[in-house]
Amino acid sequence: MENSHVKPSVRPKLALARFISVISRLAVLLIMMVVMSFLSHSFFTTNNLLNILRQAAPIFIIGAGQTVVILARGIDLSMDSVASLTGVIMATLMVDNKVPFYWSMLLSLGLGALLGLINGIIVTKIKLPPFVATFGTYLLFKGLTVLWIDGRVISGFSKDFTFLGAGRVFGIPFIIFIALLVYLIVRLLLRYTTFGRKIYAIGANPEASRVSGIKIDRIVIAAFVISAMLATFGSQLYISRINSAKEDFGEGFALDAIAATLIGGTSFDGGVGTIEGTVIGALIILLLRNAMNLLGVSGLWQGLATGLVIIIAVLGDTYLKKVAKKYEG
Amino acid sequence: MAENHRIVDMQGIIKNFPGVKALDMVDFDLSKGEIHVLVGENGAGKSTLVKILAGVLPLDHGTILIDGTPERIANPSRAQQLGISIVFQESNLSPYLTVAQNIFISHEPCRAGFVVDVREEERQAHELLRSLSMDINPNELVANLSLGKQQLVAFARALSFNPRVIILDEPTSSLTAQETELMFTTLRKLKKEGVGIIYISHRLEELFQIGDRITVLRDGKRIDTLLTKNTELNTIIRMMVGRDISEMYPKEITEIGKEAFRLEKVTRKGVCKDIDLTVRTGEVVGLFGLVGAGRTETMRMAFGLDAMESGSIFLYGEKIKHPSPSKSVGLGIGFSPEDRKQEGLCLALSLKENIARASLDQLFRSGFVSGKKENEIAQKYIHDLSIATPSVDRLALYLSGGTQQKVVLAQWLCAKSSILILDEPTRGIDVGTKAEIYRMINQLAQKGTAILVISSELPEVMGISDRIYVMCRGEITGMLDRADATPEKIAALAFGTQETINATKS
């Protein structure tokens, strides 16, 4: 019988691989927290921790969208301007046209879906590589944003709306609950639906998926729609929190989303990764920022930390893979 | 041969891959001025052995002596230094560089260290090609050449190193008869110059034309080494196959029903012409041919993966409009690709996910996946197909070749396919698993599945098929019933010379 010479307990399993990927990151996160609590007295206070969660929430939400796309072997560089375009349109609807906030949000989510659809169609039907396609739409949507808002800054949103991003429930920022909800929904989608299985399959091997009869185009388009909608939702919460909308907010969304996804262990060419990883990725990014604030390090060095963490995370995963392969013999 | 004439002496070579013993204590030697032929079925270990000699693969155990001195051939550069050149089976050239550039990669004529003397390079390439009687423009991009010419360029490259040992892995698979003759002439010339040549080929007739000695490998072991002039084709075939055919291929009587799957006049320029082929329920049809005959391409079109220019596909007598993979799968057709790692499996995913992949919508109608059901289904097929794994969760990447193939099959069983197209299902698989797969094919046929097996192994296709179609250069040259099929007839159809086809058809 083949493989009888390899010990059963260490043979690589998918669930185990995913578990290790998440646990190792969680461990890193916890170690960071422990180190921080020694380095600064203000770290381990409820206020500070809630602050971290509150700021990580929108990054996670947008990151979740990017994770879905990257898992399917794509990438979405248009998030910045999807966020700004849908954001300013929603803002004008709410403030200028006095449309109730829930309708405005819904309409703007619908618009986000449409923008995602455009991305998806360009990638699947016109067959442009996602990198190029979403960069093109990034520029396109950016231009449309400017046309729409023309330099204005909109503020003065309704209390109901600003509650979403800035309000608190039992002292906990509401946005954290929203992020939790998004997490649960995306986890459900990725882990417990046929759609999720297909996303992983396409990312792992598009050709084999095609042979299996999976309708690749459909799934990829859906992934881009999800990504754009989450970018939209994220931008809505963001506007809600800072209570203003202008043409250039949204800058850096895509980069942060990709960073959170990569740090979280999602492989760049898809098929491997978890949404839990992205949660941790967003938390790690925020932890670094927070750490720098508390330690008095200029915020300008954040990028350095983020960049290093991305590279270390990916190197770490490569190393773990090598170790796993050794057990296979 | 005298000891001091031996250029290469490989002793006790052992090479393992996950789950498969690719080479098991193999000895092989090569003398000056000798053409030593290596034969064996797919997966016998031939390519592995020569890749080790060429520094492309590391060996696990064993010794290699070059001119009597033990050497460690750690990488291709070292092999090149030792005077060993290899022409791979798969084209190794860079498509967007010219012929001359490809020939001289890693030993370009240079000035000042790394600046290429382009004129000199072109001149030398021209000289080389001319001396080999190859009518190829050195400034032509390799991508623009036919596969046959590309192989000749690869050959020229190997020769440009002035090697003492040349390894040719399936060198004539894409060559025309003329080009093959050209190559043989060159090989004979090299022989006279004392170059040692290792020649791997499936084309058994060729080997008797060109080889001095023949070594037969089977399942990673060296069966025997014989002088060509002292042996004959049947002996070689028997050694390659090595077992009683009926024992290996458990063919039982199956009730064959009506037409299940039919190709009609499937045509695509440069690939295939007017392919007519039928598979009936409960039938196992073999599709045999040499590498490059167009079998895979044709069946890919039948499944809907690639577009055909003209022709139709019929399922139970009804035409399939606009074939596509998703449509085919929905209609109950399954396809196990030739390259199971690249096209058949998602290696990064687990076994159970690979099994369910073609049946997701079928199994989970609500769209929600139940982990429990996924596990149960995987367990069922692991049991039914005797898949050796401790867990359904195991990553496909770590499964052995035989297990991987079973998983691909399981995928289609799970999808309840009534028609199966299997492209080289036993390639690179150990004997035991091969026998299991043949049994499975048999069982499926008995249950009424219509099965088409593309195979390049003569004994295999003869052992499992009810009928055998033979393709050569994009056309079906003949069809034989099980009772009428003999190796000679099949081989003749596969080589496609007119006389042999006529002789066979009469």
Place this chain on the structure above:
Amino acid sequence: MRQNPSNRFLHWLEIVPSIAWILIALLIVFCLITPHFATLDNLFNLIRQGAVLTIVATGMVVAITSGGIDLSVGALIGLTGTVIGFTINRGLSWPLAMVVGVLVCSLAGLISGLIISKGRIFPFVVTFGMLFIARSIGLGLSQGGSIHIAGQAFSMIGSGYFLYLPIPFWVTLVAALIVLFFLKRTVFGRYIFSIGSDANSASWMGIKVDLIRVLVYVLSGTLAGVAGVVMASRVNTGNALIGQGTEFFAIASVVIGGTPITGGRGSLAGAVLGSFVITVLQNGLTLLGLSSQLTSAIVGIALMLGVIFAQLVYRGGLRGK
């Protein structure tokens, strides 16, 4: 259908003209639409503006042809300026500061190259991380602001003339010629094509893939540094965020110039012309009075169309099999 060219020159002619025609068409259109376009002043302006992108594009085409990509170039442009400003303010002479600035970028490229080849990590991911790192170091050095770089001599690079032509033109020309030489006349150039097609096959042919990869990113980084010098000289400022986004435009230049994003083959001339197209487009639209974001939008559409076009043209032909 398409005739198979029998030598490299004809092959080159096949790729290049498509993008050249587009460039010519654009030039003609803008000459006709706006009187301000066809002036010597504007031409020189164009050259100065476009130099940065073109220099970066020459490095990018090498990276992409080798099967990789370099997302850090934009950040490296900014880093160069801040390093120059930082060191000049601490007493270094400007020529030396320039060299240090470029070498810092070469070093960044070296690090990226090593992680990519030894760590076996996707170039996208590594250079993405390097983007953050380089930008952050630049921000840190400049305290988040702009460092003024005084000095007539230094600013001559960006605004001066040599033989009646703007100096940036010469810098670009020299850079392009060096890369051309590198690609066509050295062994490295060959190896880059080979690695881009199939890195495994390349290693079996005896090519030292890791070494070549490192060289690719050192080259790309160095060229970004040179571009950064030109940029800093033009605006007399060292600012970490200058050059943000250049990497994407460089990639676009390369792709519309006929190099597939997957690598294996590439056209330096195409990339250069592609960068010209983008620069001319931006310049022309600005002259027409369009706002910078609207210009962006139109450039975005144009780029997408350009890439689609490139796919059709370059995929359609040149298939031997």
